[in-house]
Amino acid sequence: MSETTDGRSRQLRIADSIRARIEAGEYQPGDQLPGLPALAQQYQASLVTVRLAITRLKNEGLIVSRQGVGNFIRRKPTVKRYGIGRYSRSVWGGQNPKPLLIAEGGQQGKTIGQTTETEQVPAPSFVAERLPGISEGDLVYVRRRTTTIDGVINQSADSYFTLATGQRSPDIVAGEGPGGHIARINAISPVLEVQEEITARMPTSPESARLEIPDGTPVFEVIRTYHTADGPLDVAKFVIRADMAAFDYRFPTPD
Amino acid sequence: MSETTDGRSRQLRIADSIRARIEAGEYQPGDQLPGLPALAQQYQASLVTVRLAITRLKNEGLIVSRQGVGNFIRRKPTVKRYGIGRYSRSVWGGQNPKPLLIAEGGQQGKTIGQTTETEQVPAPSFVAERLPGISEGDLVYVRRRTTTIDGVINQSADSYFTLATGQRSPDIVAGEGPGGHIARINAISPVLEVQEEITARMPTSPESARLEIPDGTPVFEVIRTYHTADGPLDVAKFVIRADMAAFDYRFPTPD
């Protein structure tokens, strides 16, 4: 009696028990959990209850389910480190510029794919707040890119810039010319500073589906602004799976 | 027939429908949703199914439940911006040093609470990797702090430093003396650079309970290293509610 009732719900105690086993290393990443019927038997609970416990662990990012196969301890995917080095002139100004966001930490042997399209849209508020002279709803260019690593969608990136900027450099709109996007911005006016604003949130269901994000995985939302001698010329929003990314900043102690 | 069946499950379609209403502004933050029985009636589904739909929206951070009251559209909490300015010498070296992480963006009229305790623990791996001469399991000091804003637990912070460092400055261990923690580190050896490594993940259930984090809210995990003339002296891990934080970095384009 004493150990079976502690005021916590059955599903919570089941989840706690399984989580403890995972954290203790009793279950290793990639291992398959006992089937739901077995767990129900083991914990003397109904199938639904045990499933609710598993759902919690999925939402914590500890377990992934494969329908028709089983529940598995989640493997930690390779984490990519995003340091400021990826903005180095030597990276994008050189002979063989790498895609900007894959510059560091990417292991060898990865297949990187990218799709791009450019169109005109009304400026979202976060763009209007950062691009001088632009109000929400004004037409701006957006360059949408989706990057995959080994077939897994890793991030989406939307770069916004004004129609005037697009006129000054058709290459930007077309996504052509030497170097990457930053090189083309730089050709218009030197990029003096880079600003990154980082938030994190849960993806919405449609987003999860589109980016193929498993349950329990947050996303980073990064707003990156290129500050040039002519002011901010480009505002981009990145959505990146949080389980595949780490940001790394190192700076001198400010006065 | 055609519109009722699209291959998606009932709970997904209900969740999509409610999400669309939220995003369209039909429901405003703070608004109460119709009760579960009403929704069940409206969508011609069982209570359980409608609850599963609501659970999804909670896990997306769009809805919060208050037992015995109802389901509500989630209000966006005030976001605190973490810029590098909070490490400025003028902030912590001045007369009335503010708590480091609240330096910027904190609105007026907030009540800030902090609890602190210091003890010796075996070094976790992330500490051993960053403090020279320390191997995993070696005894180190840890200074644990929990910060609340208006009674809401906002973050926990664990600072790790070596026993040798503690001996050089008893103030660090006691958490006393002029200025904050950084000032005391700085007194031992000038802090030349600050490094912050940022990841995001879902909190575990125990963590959610301890930090009182609502469902659908990820946490930032920040590892901050103080690099001094004597090398890294202090490694701290912060766990911060992601819905109350935004990080802001701005740096010159590296060469």
Add this chain to the structure above:
DNA sequence: TAGTGGTCTAGACCACTAG
């Protein structure tokens, strides 16, 4: 085909909150 997870139901009961 057999085993897995996923969805759904009707209904019982508990826990919390407001009036």
Add this chain to the structure above:
DNA sequence: TAGTGGTCTAGACCACTAT
């Protein structure tokens, strides 16, 4: 007390995967 959300059950049926 009445209404709300939370937990739990037994059982039916669907969807997917492996063999």
